[in-house]
Amino acid sequence: MHTPSQKFLSKLGLREPAADHNTPNNVNDRRSFLKKTALGGLTLGGFMFTPLGDTLAHATSKVNRHSAPSDLKITDMRYAVVMNSTGRCPVIRIDTNQGIYGLGEVRDGASWRYAMFLKSRILNMNPCNVEMIFKRIKQFGFHGRQGGGVSGVEMALWDLAGKAYGVPVYQLLGGKYRDRVRLYADTPEVEDAGQFTAKLKDRLENKGYTFLKMDFGIELLKNTPGALVNNNFWDVGRQWTNEPMTYGATEHLFTQVQITPKGLDILAERIARVREAVGYEIPLASDHYGHFDHNNAIRLGKAVEPYRLAWLEDLIPWKFTEQWKQITSAIDTPTLTGEDIYLKEEFIKLIDAHAVDLVHPDLATAGGILETKRIGDYAEEKGVAMAMHFAGLPISFMANVHCAAATQNFVALEHHSLDVPYWNNLVKTDQPLIEKGFAIVPDKPGLGIELNEEEMKRHLAPESKDWFAPTPEWDQDRSWDRLWS
Missing domain, CATH: 3.20.20.120 (Enolase-like C-terminal domain)
Incomplete structure (x- = not known):
């Protein structure tokens, strides 16, 4: 079954690139596609004589269809501990229902538990609501390395939000x-x-x-x-x-x-x-x-x-x-x-x-x-x-x-x-x-x-050789955490 976009392109003797919209190769495919459309006479004038549905389908062809930010949900959080000159550095990965994930890092020398403790408190939330989640979990951080869990989760949320909207994190901060x-x-x-x-x-x-x-x-x-x-x-x-x-x-x-x-x-x-x-x-x-x-x-x-x-x-x-x-x-x-x-x-x-x-x-x-x-x-x-x-x-x-x-x-x-x-x-x-x-x-x-999974696996902490293993033990929240009555 052909989509409106495919029907529109077939009229022009072209076909839409099938590459993953998130891959660097697709950028080149898109550029090639635009060149072909220009050579094929796909101009503003051409748009004026095509059906509205086909025009919209083509105009939105660059939208990342692999992410619907408003429907994103956090489904899992896992960790791996990598050695550095300053000691152990836990890396966390927050997974979602749409296959995209965010990376964060607990502060050097801190315990991965500072982050995993927060998993049950953020499951099923939309990671793009970074400030809401931050306000929910910030009570569980403190000075020194104890701030590492909240900070690492916050990093991973921004990574996810940027991927969902297709922009670098600095752009979400105002440029x-x-x-x-x-x-x-x-x-x-x-x-x-x-x-x-x-x-x-x-x-x-x-x-x-x-x-x-x-x-x-x-x-x-x-x-x-x-x-x-x-x-x-x-x-x-x-x-x-x-x-x-x-x-x-x-x-x-x-x-x-x-x-x-x-x-x-x-x-x-x-x-x-x-x-x-x-x-x-x-x-x-x-x-x-x-x-x-x-x-x-x-x-x-x-x-x-x-x-x-x-x-x-x-x-x-x-x-x-x-x-x-x-x-x-x-x-x-x-x-x-x-x-x-x-x-x-x-x-x-x-x-x-x-x-x-x-x-x-x-x-x-x-x-x-x-x-x-x-x-x-x-x-x-x-x-x-x-x-x-x-x-x-x-x-x-x-x-x-x-x-x-x-x-x-x-x-x-x-x-x-x-x-x-x-x-x-x-x-x-x-x-x-x-x-x-x-x-x-x-x-x-x-x-x-x-x-770089291959390189990171070479430097896992000796007592923690797991590579983002499942963490179901951190799924359940059995605590009443509200700070007011």
Whole structure:
């Protein structure tokens, strides 16, 4: 049986391409088709003498008939855990009744359970109603990695909505300000200053980055006599532990570790060597100083002022707003925090108090794509810039890219996996993810990526080798979650 469109085309001696409307090959088929119609005299005049039904059928031939957004329903959510330089990164996939799916990523180092806990609360909902679903589930997130579940689901919903409507995610956010997103290259601490400097230069000269970040924490001073006070009690080399009553698990202000003048001179000398190697044209940010109070943060900030760092990051925990304001008022180097903050409200407190010079959300903690854009938009209104923290896989990376493209006061996005050889190959794209220190903003629907299953399966977490296995144990909601009576 012939459709009206097919009858119309047969009159012209043409046939409609049969390719999947969602595939790149179909784009070429359509272009070829349009050329043929032009050669065949299919003009506005021709339309005037054809039946209305045939004309409409042809005029709407580019509509994606594989998706009816108003009828979309969430039918399933599954996960796979992939290893990265920063540890385990759970990837989630939200499936629908129409065969299209959305990809999201729980924050690096977080549990996939933060996302799967939400499955029963979103089943059978329309994924295009992103804000409605977000408001339904946001009560189940919190600061740090606990925000990763809500944020990962939100990413996947935007990916689905973009695919359903056939547009990139940034278009759903109001359009883009930029076609390329500037990245800053994170460079983890290396004890040997020469090796560290060489690593930074490689990022500039070989990889083409135009913005760098370095670590210069007091871990470097742990074996230097006379550089620190109170390190006879605390093991300052254990910053990344979380065991109760250890140095790593004690908030900065409560360690009473102090940096001596000798220690400050050593740290300043390290920065001086880096500045000499990379020059002053390159923005150079800094991070991971160790755990000490706001008075020592001010002393450190003043000691490094001659080297014009782009910012001093997370000197103390983000929640101590008044101490942050004291630090920011006392030093000339810009201050920045926010990678562990969930939702916009705590950012608003910091911004309104003029406590920091830049905000630094991690989209995979902050609440996802739209919430991070709202943080940036609020900061912009108050004259504050936004950099973005990121340390995950390409799925979350592309969510950040779409958000950064759509946010005016954006400065730079972190890239933490430059030294991971397989990182770029974890997904498939029509164009490179990164070129010379800039992320390329895609024009494909949704996030603009597909998983490279073969590569991802090579890097599954050792204790979790399942690849998007069924998760019926998370289907049932047996809890009354309303926060009011």
